[in-house]
Amino acid sequence: GQNIDQPTEMTATEGAIVQINCTYQTSGFNGLFWYQQHAGEAPTFLSYNVLDGLEEKGRFSSFLSRSKGYSYLLLKELQMKDSASYLCAVPNAGNNRKLIWGLGTSLAVNP
């Protein structure tokens, strides 16, 4: 089957670094997405990884290991506004026009 696992909740301190993990099982791989979603708002696109390694975008970086079925989102210099849910998603192997979504990791950034 196809599945995504993420921790349900995480807590971190303003100014710190936090790593949000995502493991996936899929019979074929066509990339991995990370989205940020503030409570009651729409998800917004953060990153897309299709090759192994780390991709950096300002304070946010995303890492992928296809052999391990593993990705993480790294958030540096945390700010209060980073308190949100972070969603991991991969295209469905049988129909890559559909995404399989994780349930999201709710991150709370404390002062």
Added chain:
Amino acid sequence: EAQVTQNPRYLITVTGKKLTVTCSQNMNHEYMSWYRQDPGLGLRQIYYSMNVEVTDKGDVPEGYKVSRKEKRNFPLILESPSPNQTSLYFCASSLSGGTGGSGYTFGSGTRLTVV
């Protein structure tokens, strides 16, 4: 500004009264999709469309209808809403669906309550 526009933002309705949630995008995207989001269940796809007049069922299509008569519009229709359709709904569009690095652009969401 590139965006997906959903209306209404909030809607309270009664069981059985037909309703339509509109979705429009101005990015000339071929792919559009509807999701519902419920606590503990995450985002679940209702229907998606690869292009005009091309629609397909997602994971939870029962009780919903869609149409794609124009590229920019993808309305969601609830012919006879029931309380279990109370949810937060999102429309999304993309250049290429689940592949490619462009990701999805989501509308602001519609919070629907059926009593």
